[in-house]
Structure formats: structure tokens, C-alpha cells
Amino acid sequence: MRVFAPAPRVVRIIDLRHNSVVKLAAPEAPTDDVRTRDVVARQILENGPSTAAALSEKLGFTPAGIRRHLDALVFEGVLEAREPHVALVRGRGRPSKVFVMTDNGREKFQHSYDDLAVAALKFMSSQIGEQSIKAFAESRANDIIKKAAPALMKKSHKSDALAIFLSEQGYAASVEVKSHGEEICQHHCPIAHVAAEFPQLCEAETRAFSELLGTHVQRLATIAHGDGVCTTFVPQIVASPTTKKGRS
Numbered sequence: 001m002r003v004f005a006p007a008p009r010v011v012r013i014i015d016l017r018h019n020s021v022v023k024l025a026a027p028e029a030p031t032d033d034v035r036t037r038d039v040v041a042r043q044i045l046e047n048g049p050s051t052a053a054a055l056s057e058k059l060g061f062t063p064a065g066i067r068r069h070l071d072a073l074v075f076e077g078v079l080e081a082r083e084p085h086v087a088l089v090r091g092r093g094r095p096s097k098v099f100v101m102t103d104n105g106r107e108k109f110q111h112s113y114d115d116l117a118v119a120a121l122k123f124m125s126s127q128i129g130e131q132s133i134k135a136f137a138e139s140r141a142n143d144i145i146k147k148a149a150p151a152l153m154k155k156s157h158k159s160d161a162l163a164i165f166l167s168e169q170g171y172a173a174s175v176e177v178k179s180h181g182e183e184i185c186q187h188h189c190p191i192a193h194v195a196a197e198f199p200q201l202c203e204a205e206t207r208a209f210s211e212l213l214g215t216h217v218q219r220l221a222t223i224a225h226g227d228g229v230c231t232t233f234v235p236q237i238v239a240s241p242t243t244k245k246g247r248s
Contacts, residue, residue: 033069036061040069041078041105046172048187048229049082049098070099078105100228106188114193121198134200141204148212158213159184159234171230178233183220184209186230195224206232 043059044050050058056066073079081097124132148165155161159175159182166173172188195201206219209232217234221227 033072037069037073037078040066041073041101044079044099045101045106045188046167047174048185049100051096051098053096055099073105074099077102078108101187106192106223114191117191117194118197121194133198134204137198137200137204138207140201141208144205144208145211148208152212162209162212181233181235184232184234186223186232189223189230192223195222199224202230209234 039059040055043055052063052066052070055061055070056063059066061069070079070081074081078101079099080102081099083097121133121136124136148162151165152158152161163173163175163184166184166186170188170190171186173184173186176183176185189195191201202219202222202224206217210217213234215235217232220231220233222230224230
């Protein structure tokens with residue numbers, strides 16, 4: 001998997017609620033611990049499910065230190081520990097658990113203007129008609145094409161270039177190679193709440209990806225519809241020997 005994430009940004013995760021009958025109060029963590037936990041949480045948000053060992057190596061923390069922060073984030077409801085997918089388990093011994101971002105944790109990274117955006121689009125729809133929402137979605141898609149096209153023109157491997165562009169826009173994108181193509185995975189969606197109300201945004205975005213990549217693509221999953229990651233399948237393009245080039 002090729003991961004393209006911008007430099008980590010510190011995001012304060014606060015005001016987490018618990019709905020269990022017995023409520024336990026976690027001791028207030030020192031400022032440095034809070035910042036470190038923010039870094040750990042964003043690493044998982046932007047790069048997907050990770051084991052404690054992988055996070056320890058990636059971030060340069062001791063195994064004991066990373067587990068302490070992971071336990072705290074699980075306690076706060078930001079992360080969830082899961083058993084690894086059976087296809088990823090190799091060798092003997094008990095497989096390491098993977099830590100994933102919960103819906104509650106993901107919401108802490110959402111933009112604060114979601115409600116206003118939804119209200120504005122609902123007003124447009126009621127006053128002008130649903131065609132106004134489609135026109136807005138298409139306008140946004142065209143803007144994506146306009147901004148991303150120059151970057152993609154400079155690269156022979158366009159999926160990588162698109163993932164880099166999306167990461168720069170806050171989508172924490174990566175590319176996974178599959179047997180018959182690739183999947184562009186967006187681990188974060190700044191407009192997820194808005195897109196949940198107006199799926200036209202996702203449909204137009206998919207059209208933009210197709211135009212940028214020069215091939216038909218298929219949207220397999222979206223965060224807006226409750227999936228953990230927005231996933232777009234890009235079929236393999238078989239190039240002739242005279243046109244096949246290496247990645248730049």
C-alpha cells in the first residue's frame with residue numbers, strides 16, 4: 001500500500017462522551033500526553049488501521065509508550081481494538097490487534113461548518129429545486145479537476161498523483177494495489193456529513209476521478225454511507241509495449 005499523507009497536524013480531541021451505565025472518569029493527561037495522543041489518532045485516521053508495533057516503529061515511540069496512548073484512546077472512545085482480518089494473519093502465535101478510528105473519533109476531526117453547509121444546500125433545494133444541488137456538485141467536481149489536473153499531468157502513474165492531491169486537500173488518501181487494478185482509499189472525508197445528506201457530491205466526485213484518471217472507475221464504499229473508508233476501484237489499464245513507461 002502506498003500512503004500519501006501530509007505532515008501530521010495536531011488536532012485537539014475533546015469533549016468525548018460515554019453512554020455506558022457506569023461512567024468512569026479518566027485522569028487528566030499532561031499536555032504532552034494529549035499532544036502525543038493526537039498524533040497517534042491522526043496517524044490511524046490518515047493511514048488506516050494499524051497495530052501497536054507498526055505505530056511504534058512509524059512514530060518512534062517505545063512499545064510500552066504507544067500501548068499506553070492506545071489504551072487511553074480506546075478508553076476515550078476515539079479508537080477501537082479489533083482482531084486482524086484473517087487474510088492478514090501469517091505465522092504462528094496470537095495475532096496482534098489492529099486499532100481503528102471509531103465514528104466518534106472521526107467526528108472530532110470533522111469541520112465545524114457541516115451543519116451550516118447542509119442547511120444552505122437544503123435551502124437551495126427548496127427554493128430553486130434539486131437541480132441546483134446537482135449543479136453545485138458538478139461545479140465542485142469541475143473545481144477538483146481544475147486543481148488536480150496539473151499535478152497528474154506531471155506523473156505517469158496518475159493514481160499515486162491523485163492520492164497525493166487528495167491528501168493535500170485533507171482526505172488522507174492512499175493507493176492499494178489489487179490483482180486487477182488499484183483502489184484509491186480516502187481515510188478521511190471533510191464533507192462526510194454533508195455528503196450523507198446529498199449523495200450527489202460523491203457521485204460528481206467519482207466522475208471527476210474518472211476524468212482525471214482517463215478511465216472508468218467504480219466507487220465501492222463511502223464514509224458518508226457509513227463505511228470506514230471511501231474506496232474507489234481503478235481498473236488496470238493494459239498499455240502496449242511501445243507506450244508502457246515506468247512510474248515517475
